[in-house]
Amino acid sequence: MIRFVLSRGIRAALIFVVASVAVCYGLRVAPGSLADIVTNPLNRAFAVKDLEERLGLDEPVIVQYFVFVRNIMGGDFGVSFISNRSVTEIIATGGLNTLKLGGAAAILTYFISVPLGIMAAARRNSVIDQGSMLIAVLGMAIPNFFLAILLVRLFAVELRWLPAAGQGGIKHLILPAVVLAAEAIAINLRLVRASVLEQLSRDYIRTLRAKGASERRVVWIHAFRNALPPVITFGGVMLRTLLGYTLVVEVIFRYPGLGFELVDSVLKRDYAVAQALALVFIAGVVLFNFLADLGHHLAEPRIRERGAAG
């Protein structure tokens, strides 16, 4: 177990190093500069040069990179060139908002897809099964930005039940969370159904029935327990995908989370913010992959044992 965590830790550190180089370099080779955006177009040439000197943007990229790394090591993420807010503060408030949205989407995903998937598997070809497969097909076929437009049109413009955008209470979370979760619900629903179905055809299911276990126990405890490993592994992939989709969904709903801030800072070439947020996203991806591995590890007695021995 210790070895498992350690090896993943080293791998994560390597990913971070490579990613930080890519982020830092990538932002700077992109055409356009922060100076173009914040300076007055009338006396641009002078102002740009002045600003670049002040911010150190005239230095070679490699020098800028090491300055960036040194600052991060010291816990200093810098300040937004545009709004003057500290990057740490942007990460904290945006992170909290994204956590709320992502959490809502993840809860929605599991609370819908797991029970529905199990029921669909237990009653194959029933109305429940066919209905849930229809949901799955729609969820996978409709792109989330389009779904967002449809839902805003219906629930915000026509029915006026929910706000179209922005941040506030639970009401502001509903539409973005549904849009964010739609694909995950669809994929997870199919996965749970297929995995439970596979388990239901196993020999041990017959043994359970032969000893008089109730059908509910057979399906909801035994088949589901054995169907879990792929679902848990996919959970990591899913959280990672949800994180990525926040870039789209938060922008559409003008929801001030990390995704919104990242897109905004990249468009404005707000290097300090963009670099830090990109690393936060990478950290998220690495963390979710690790959690998926760990979950898989714990869910499967055989793997758990091999890990303990080796």
Next chain:
Amino acid sequence: MVTPTTGRDLATVGGPGRGPLLEISHLSVRLRMRSGPITVVDDVSLEIGSGEILGLVGESGCGKSMTALAIMRLLPEAAEIAGGSVLLDGEDLVRTKPERMRQIRGAEVAMVFQEPMTSLDPAFTVGHQVVEAVRAHEKVSRAVSLRRAEESFERVGIPKPRERFDAYPHQLSGGLCQRVMLAMALVTSPRLLIADEPTTALDVTIQAQILELIKQLRTELNLSVLWISHDFGVVSEIADRVAVMYAGEIVEIGETSHMLGAPRHRYTRALIDSIPGRGEPRSLLRTIPGQVPDPGARPAGCRFSPRCDAPVSECELIHPELRAERDASSFRCHNPVA
């Protein structure tokens, strides 16, 4: 007219007890196929007395497992009981309600299967699985069910039961897993145990131990056993009576020692002859040429006739009926072994 097979004097054959514990009459099982239904168990009638071990022998695909699953009402989705009755102490299992059937499974009729390793849930400890069998039928505390499970483990000869409780199936050997299966089946003190090739996946020494164990449990618990096997050799060691199945139907049924000495049906004789070590020493192993006919394409007459070594003219045309003999045995053959 089909004589309702084995007759009334069976109870005496079956050993102590009032009458047959299990009485299967004219049981048929159909498999729904795209090309139309196929009868895989055809008009099977059997009785098992209390404390009796009945062997059910036949080649793969003859319908013996389907018969067992039909008794438990655990047939695969594509199969259905097409007719007949299965009386357990007078209660017809074919017509009983699903919830009542669940109560019967495990508590009154238990079953063990061929593959002990895959027949246990890999995600739960074996102790948990045995405890679960108790609690499926009795509202007892965890402590009581644990003690019962421990007793059951001891009864089937698992040393240090408590230490094995926390093991997962993959940590145990095949023989030990089969003992766990037996412990699980017997923990609720069922009256009938259906054993579907329980020793086939095990090596010979373990097989011998399990056979001894079953015989011993029969005496201790007055357990009735339906022992299913493709191996006449194994069945002859354990069963009081044997029923031989071929292509979905019973072709011969009778007392084991009697049948071993004087089989009447030619298929039975061929099966007995193919037990290794029974022929002349160092002779080639005897086999039965050909294969069991496909359930969709069975011969019109005797189903064994294409493989029979002494067919007569009726064999191809007339399907032989099960003939009852005076000694409570019966067989289905136009040209029986003299």
